[in-house]
Amino acid sequence: AQSVAQPEDQVNVAEGNPLTVKCTYSVSGNPYLFWYVQYPNRGLQFLLKYITGDNLVKGSYGFEAEFNKSQTSFHLKKPSALVSDSALYFCAVRGSMDTGRRALTFGSGTRLQVQP
Amino acid sequence: DSGVTQTPKHLITATGQRVTLRCSPRSGDLSVYWYQQSLDQGLQFLIQYYNGEERAKGNILERFSAQQFPDLHSELNLSSLELGDSALYFCASSVVASGGELFFGEGSRLTVL
Numbered sequence: 001a002q003s004v005a006q007p008e009d010q011v012n013v014a015e016g017n018p019l020t021v022k023c024t025y026s027v028s029g030n031p032y033l034f035w036y037v038q039y040p041n042r043g044l045q046f047l048l049k050y051i052t053g054d055n056l057v058k059g060s061y062g063f064e065a066e067f068n069k070s071q072t073s074f075h076l077k078k079p080s081a082l083v084s085d086s087a088l089y090f091c092a093v094r095g096s097m098d099t100g101r102r103a104l105t106f107g108s109g110t111r112l113q114v115q116p
Numbered sequence: 117d118s119g120v121t122q123t124p125k126h127l128i129t130a131t132g133q134r135v136t137l138r139c140s141p142r143s144g145d146l147s148v149y150w151y152q153q154s155l156d157q158g159l160q161f162l163i164q165y166y167n168g169e170e171r172a173k174g175n176i177l178e179r180f181s182a183q184q185f186p187d188l189h190s191e192l193n194l195s196s197l198e199l200g201d202s203a204l205y206f207c208a209s210s211v212v213a214s215g216g217e218l219f220f221g222e223g224s225r226l227t228v229l
Contacts, residue, residue: 043220103149106159
């Protein structure tokens with residue numbers, strides 16, 4: 001069974017400071033990893049994904065994520081946080097062995113609060 | 117705008133009732149997924165369809181059922197509703213490719229009173 005852990009319910013950061021939202025995963029085979037963001041009363045918006053290749057993945061709105069196979073982690077990062085980045089962030093995974101079931105397994109979410 | 121359309125956006129009903137949620141996937145996407153988001157359970161995968169056929173089941177209750185029609189839209193039927201079914205129900209669609217990301221609709225918020 002695959003799983004995702006987001007160990008922090010909330011991350012607080014000051015505007016202009018770098019931010020990190022943590023994610024670790026467990027999956028059979030190679031992982032396909034994703035980050036999504038959810039604003040209040042909205043659907044989930046895709047930010048970025050790791051399938052293969054470079055361990056540093058760049059995505060939307062200046063976000064990037066670093067894949068670390070030995071630590072089974074896929075942390076989301078941004079060099080300089082904006083107040084508008086405040087939202088709920090979800091990490092998700094699917095295993096490369098899941099040829100039929102393509103649904104993603106999501107973590108519990110981390111609320112990012114960026115203070116002005 | 118993800119291109120995935122869900123209706124209705126809000127629905128209030130009573131215990132014991134039955135409701136149908138509708139989803140239109142992005143143009144060209146053959147796969148449709150249903151998720152339930154609640155405060156205590158987070159985002160739970162319910163069921164997946166591919167080109168009209170059920171492909172995978174997650175934590176879907178027996179009171180719930182879904183189908184995907186020839187035009188690829190999907191419906192999620194929730195019956196004998198209980199208070200605990202109150203949640204945000206999301207539909208997502210994806211391209212058929214390894215590692216394809218899901219594109220989510222805005223969700224249908226169900227309140228059971």
